[in-house]
Amino acid sequence: MSRLDIGEIAERSGVPPSTLRYYEEIGLIRSDGRRGLRRQFDADVLLKLSLINLGKAAGFSLDEIAGMFGQNGEPDIPRAQLHAKASELQRQIVGLRTLRDALRHVADCPAPTHLECPTFRALLKTASRRPLAYEPSRSADGTGLRPSRQRRRGSAVTP
Incomplete structure (x- = not known):
């Protein structure tokens, strides 16, 4: 599975690095470590960011969106x-x-x-x-x- 650094994720998703760091802090996404000072993510995080953006556009709070991901991080939307x-x-x-x-x-x-x-x-x-x-x-x-x-x-x- 390919790994992307935080800058690549930000560029591809349109989500600023500060927001990515915040999402990681609150547990919406997870980095796989660092290369130097830059966080590394699996490319699958792009799909998760799309789901988060869709949930936000629909008016769900970040807490509600977080509840839509199961223990394994896979979507489990009621x-x-x-x-x-x-x-x-x-x-x-x-x-x-x-x-x-x-x-x-x-x-x-x-x-x-x-x-x-x-x-x-x-x-x-x-x-x-x-x-x-x-x-x-x-x-x-x-x-x-x-x-x-x-x-x-x-x-x-x-x-």
Whole structure:
């Protein structure tokens, strides 16, 4: 089996060396030793990093992802957990579609002012009764929306 050093893993996976060292520290990945000062990994770590990235993209925490690997480090992903996450993502998709459509309506509304638009007033009533699942903030890498911290902790977020 081929071995790659931390720089090669970082280059091939797009995961910075600092993140690789952190993943090793928390037990998500494991190096096989060092050549000089550089950590060495089996090439299989690239597959594991892809699974970690997929789990993160789906909204799983690193602790949840770590629990998806068995004692031997092989994936052991509970299907019920995947179904639950898929359902959660579906609810978020519906909410984001509604928000997108509302923003488009407000941007294109022919009413003299937004407050004179019955659709906009209905949206305001809905927003005051039901908190949004997402707030407009950037993910750590500067792309896309990320779940609001308040919502993940269980408290409501208002627009």
